[in-house]
Amino acid sequence: MADSKEGFIPYQSLNFSEVEMKQRAEDFFRFMDKRRSLRVFSDKPVPKEVIETLIRTASTAPSGAHMQPWTFCAVSSAEIKSKIREAAEKEEYENYHGRMSDRWLKDLEPFGTDHIKPFLEIAPWLIIVMKRSYEFVDGEKKNNYYSTESVGLAAGFLLAAIHNAGLVALTHTPSPMNFLAKVLERPENEKPFLLIPVGYPAENAEVPDLTRKPLKEVAVFY
Numbered sequence: 001m002a003d004s005k006e007g008f009i010p011y012q013s014l015n016f017s018e019v020e021m022k023q024r025a026e027d028f029f030r031f032m033d034k035r036r037s038l039r040v041f042s043d044k045p046v047p048k049e050v051i052e053t054l055i056r057t058a059s060t061a062p063s064g065a066h067m068q069p070w071t072f073c074a075v076s077s078a079e080i081k082s083k084i085r086e087a088a089e090k091e092e093y094e095n096y097h098g099r100m101s102d103r104w105l106k107d108l109e110p111f112g113t114d115h116i117k118p119f120l121e122i123a124p125w126l127i128i129v130m131k132r133s134y135e136f137v138d139g140e141k142k143n144n145y146y147s148t149e150s151v152g153l154a155a156g157f158l159l160a161a162i163h164n165a166g167l168v169a170l171t172h173t174p175s176p177m178n179f180l181a182k183v184l185e186r187p188e189n190e191k192p193f194l195l196i197p198v199g200y201p202a203e204n205a206e207v208p209d210l211t212r213k214p215l216k217e218v219a220v221f222y
């Protein structure tokens with residue numbers, strides 16, 4: 001056994017056999033392939049304890065120098081959700097009526113999106129993922145490394161955890177998002193990264209009939 005370096009502990013390897021590995025890889029693909037972004041939510045409550053565990057999972061994501069440069073703001077307050085909806089719709093109105101290019105609007109057509117965002121009030125939880133680009137250490141700004149990549153990874157983990165719990169989500173990007181930092185009274189080192197409504201799907205919810213790019217279009221082997 002290799003000598004232990006100061007501050008290091010043994011890695012607990014999962015040690016699957018190759019047969020198990022293939023099966024698990026295939027099973028996980030089939031499971032994740034069922035995940036879909038939903039825009040129609042039920043107002044059925046989701047226990048806070050579940051949201052806490054989903055966030056703990058998200059927070060296991062790797063990050064530059066293990067700075068964990070994220071804060072997850074979980075909102076169930078009807079009052080705050082209304083404020084968020086109102087501000088988001090104001091910005092989105094501008095997006096759909098001038099700020100987005102004709103090509104962008106055309107690319108969004110199959111999804112039937114517009115500036116009206118009822119899910120921001122109906123979904124039992126809104127998780128706003130905040131990126132911390134720097135920390136204050138002894139009153140001085142200290143930049144986090146790869147904060148954008150890190151918080152993107154944590155958001156991916158969060159979406160997988162939500163799906164694993166049988167819940168649904170939408171990766172919503174109201175733009176610009178600064179109103180969220182204001183409504184949530186966040187410190188100046190935090191910038192909103194994604195707004196993710198989480199909940200149960202509405203009854204008879206429908207999703208766009210999408211196909212995913214096949215492996216040969218998304219991977220190159222050398």
Ligand code: IYR
Pocket residue numbers: 092095108111113114115172173174175
């Ligand atoms: N932020 C707008 C527009 C929008 C952009 C993308 I990229 C989408 O995949 C869907 C919508 C909105 O949320 O309506």
